[in-house]
Amino acid sequence: MKKLSKSEASKEIEEFFSNLKSKTPKEIKKIKRLAANSNIRLGEKRKLFCKKCLMPYLGKEKTRINKGTKSVECENCGYVVRYKILKRKIKPS
Ligand SMILES: [Zn+2]
Numbered sequence: 001m002k003k004l005s006k007s008e009a010s011k012e013i014e015e016f017f018s019n020l021k022s023k024t025p026k027e028i029k030k031i032k033r034l035a036a037n038s039n040i041r042l043g044e045k046r047k048l049f050c051k052k053c054l055m056p057y058l059g060k061e062k063t064r065i066n067k068g069t070k071s072v073e074c075e076n077c078g079y080v081v082r083y084k085i086l087k088r089k090i091k092p093s
Contacts, residue, residue, distance in 0.1 A: 009038035017045050025054035047072075052079035 062073040
């Protein structure tokens, strides 16, 4: 694989995630490595696939929302990831 510049790598990552549902865990592993090598943070994009088995979430996984926490259970391996839901601040009028 040829060395990509940071902007090329970030473009590649954007394209990859715009079509994530057709990707395989192997491809996700590769794009994660590309991001790491290019110093690009995936940020919110990391929530789009299972961090255990790297399967992209297809919308069939179980999602639960409880007391400001969202939990998503991977359909493939059963791994549950939890994260806080940020409350939107209401501006005083
Ligand atoms: Zn999984």
